[in-house]
Amino acid sequence: MRTAIIGAGIAGLSAAYELEQSRRSGAPVEYRLYESRARLGGSIASEVVNGAVIEGGPDSFITEKPAAAELCRELGLGDQLTLSNDADRKTYIVVRNRLVPLPDGLMFLVPTKLVPTALTPLFSLRTKARMALELLHPPRSAGQDESVAALVERHFGAEAVDRLADPLLSGIYGGDAAQLSARTVLPRLVEMETKYGSLTRGMLAAHQQMRARMSAAKPASGAATKPAGPRGIFTTLRGGLQQMVDALEARINPAWVRRSTAVTALEKTAAGWRVTANGAAEDFDAVIFASPAWAAGALLEPVDRVLGEELRGIPYSSSITVNLVYDESQLGRLPEGFGFLVPASEERSMLACTFVHRKFLGRTPPGKAVLRAFLGGMKNASLLAEPDEKLVATVERELREILGAKTLPAEARPEYAQVARWQRAMAQYAVGHQDRMTRIRERVAALPGLKLAGNAYDGIGIPDCIRLGRGAARELAATLAAVER
Numbered sequence: 395m396r397t398a399i400i401g402a403g404i405a406g407l408s409a410a411y412e413l414e415q416s417r418r419s420g421a422p423v424e425y426r427l428y429e430s431r432a433r434l435g436g437s438i439a440s441e442v443v444n445g446a447v448i449e450g451g452p453d454s455f456i457t458e459k460p461a462a463a464e465l466c467r468e469l470g471l472g473d474q475l476t477l478s479n480d481a482d483r484k485t486y487i488v489v490r491n492r493l494v495p496l497p498d499g500l501m502f503l504v505p506t507k508l509v510p511t512a513l514t515p516l517f518s519l520r521t522k523a524r525m526a527l528e529l530l531h532p533p534r535s536a537g538q539d540e541s542v543a544a545l546v547e548r549h550f551g552a553e554a555v556d557r558l559a560d561p562l563l564s565g566i567y568g569g570d571a572a573q574l575s576a577r578t579v580l581p582r583l584v585e586m587e588t589k590y591g592s593l594t595r596g597m598l599a600a601h602q603q604m605r606a607r608m609s610a611a612k613p614a615s616g617a618a619t620k621p622a623g624p625r626g627i628f629t630t631l632r633g634g635l636q637q638m639v640d641a642l643e644a645r646i647n648p649a650w651v652r653r654s655t656a657v658t659a660l661e662k663t664a665a666g667w668r669v670t671a672n673g674a675a676e677d678f679d680a681v682i683f684a685s686p687a688w689a690a691g692a693l694l695e696p697v698d699r700v701l702g703e704e705l706r707g708i709p710y711s712s713s714i715t716v717n718l719v720y721d722e723s724q725l726g727r728l729p730e731g732f733g734f735l736v737p738a739s740e741e742r743s744m745l746a747c748t749f750v751h752r753k754f755l756g757r758t759p760p761g762k763a764v765l766r767a768f769l770g771g772m773k774n775a776s777l778l779a780e781p782d783e784k785l786v787a788t789v790e791r792e793l794r795e796i797l798g799a800k801t802l803p804a805e806a807r808p809e810y811a812q813v814a815r816w817q818r819a820m821a822q823y824a825v826g827h828q829d830r831m832t833r834i835r836e837r838v839a840a841l842p843g844l845k846l847a848g849n850a851y852d853g854i855g856i857p858d859c860i861r862l863g864r865g866a867a868r869e870l871a872a873t874l875a876a877v878e879r
């Protein structure tokens with residue numbers, strides 16, 4: 395079976411790795427991995443500068459989703475896995491240039507602890523009263539999909555959207571709470587609303603059930619259970635996420651990798667698929683699209699117009715990261731914690747800033763601080779056209795205004811600055827995404843040998859992209875095995 399994989403981000407690399415595993419175990423599998431850029435890895439791009447790991451794209455993955463850590467262990471990178479330093483986890487929201495910590499007890503945007511919610515300066519009295527009354531919210535049958543902003547506003551009011559939902563989601567998706575689908579992005583909250591009405595009651599009930607399950611799982615002997623140990627919400631690789639890309643690259647057949655080779659046309663033939671790149675056509679039995687959906691849509695439109703349009707209809711956001719490495723002697727005391735998020739109402743270019751040296755210990759040399767700003771998103775895409783120097787100057791200025799001149803004095807200059815631009819790299823699960831996916835799956839099922847993988851479909855993060863990439867390759871290998879039987 396000959397397979398073309400289009401796009402060598404983490405989804406395409408995972409698919410190639412999986413096909414390579416099948417080939418090594420004796421299956422008659424051949425593949426070509428097409429990548430329009432000179433380098434592999436897509437949005438994952440780390441470098442090590444004077445001992446400091448600088449992540450231009452993602453900096454970690456969610457620990458709870460196992461696919462990425464599993465793959466790292468398979469690749470021999472188990473000893474490189476490192477958890478976020480959650481003992482120091484604290485995130486702030488910028489409110490009129492002040493850093494206000496997220497109140498204790500906040501779970502998936504839902505306040506669950508009375509006292510911290512009552513005392514936080516993050517919300518006005520009116521919003522706090524609304525949060526208390528939310529406990530009386532009646533159940534609501536799951537009807538049409540709606541935006542995250544609409545769901546949060548119905549329960550907690552507009553200020554909770556501005557100060558909580560919007561900054562948290564623009565920090566993750568570069569997205570806009572008014573556009574993102576509640577059913578896709580916050581399915582648990584939608585379920586809770588149908589069952590309990592109040593999201594706070596739903597969250598507390600879920601928490602209690604979890605505790606009950608945990609105590610039921612304790613040994614009956616009464617022997618002390620092993621403590622769960624320090625857990626980190628995020629996991630990364632000591633030397634940068636690029637380690638995963640490099641390890642995957644080392645395991646796939648280099649003769650089958652086509653760098654700097656954009657696929658420019660796709661045709662459905664009687665026997666399979668014809669892929670054109672660099673003016674030459676090659677025939678395949680199967681195609682895995684691991685490019686962004688907009689690129690897949692453009693290529694698939696001549697094959698299936700409706701499918702092409704559906705794929706192109708998935709919105710994408712563009713973003714920028716600016717990494718600044720400082721000598722700590724130049725800085726005052728940074729606030730405790732991992733960093734801060736900036737609501738749109740603050741009218742700043744920055745959406746978020748991570749104190750990288752705090753979030754992951756051991757990736758920055760002693761005496762250095764790495765501040766990583768995230769800019770752009772759905773509301774500020776025009777920033778991508780600005781020159782690097784201007785973006786660095788904007789971030790320095792905004793950091794100084796937010797952190798104060800004592801923490802970031804005017805004379806403090808970064809020893810190193812890196813700007814990375816990500817044009818239309820992050821899919822947005824807009825309202826109606828699940829319905830769109832049902833239509834897409836139906837059309838794909840009618841085209842034998844076609845698979846889709848990547849961040850546009852069923853999870854934006856690295857673990858989901860790995861799961862989908864490997865899954866697509868496994869499904870093709872299983873079809874081959876069934877034909878051979």
Ligand SMILES: Cc1cc2nc3c(=O)[nH]c(=O)nc-3n(C[C@H](O)[C@H](O)[C@H](O)COP(=O)(O)OP(=O)(O)OC[C@H]3O[C@@H](n4cnc5c(N)ncnc54)[C@H](O)[C@@H]3O)c2cc1C
Nearest residue numbers: 401403404405430436437452453656657685848849855856
């Ligand atoms: C700034 C930023 C920060 C992020 N932070 C995190 C994070 O901390 N944790 C997390 O889990 N996720 C994070 N994400 C999301 C995650 O990184 C991405 O969703 C994931 O890496 C996407 O992988 P992918 O393989 O689907 O797509 P991509 O990485 O976009 O790869 C697609 C590839 O297809 C290639 N391509 C496109 N068209 C063609 C063509 N016609 N022919 C050949 N090749 C083509 C592109 O060049 C690209 O290399 C972040 C994303 C960004 C941009």
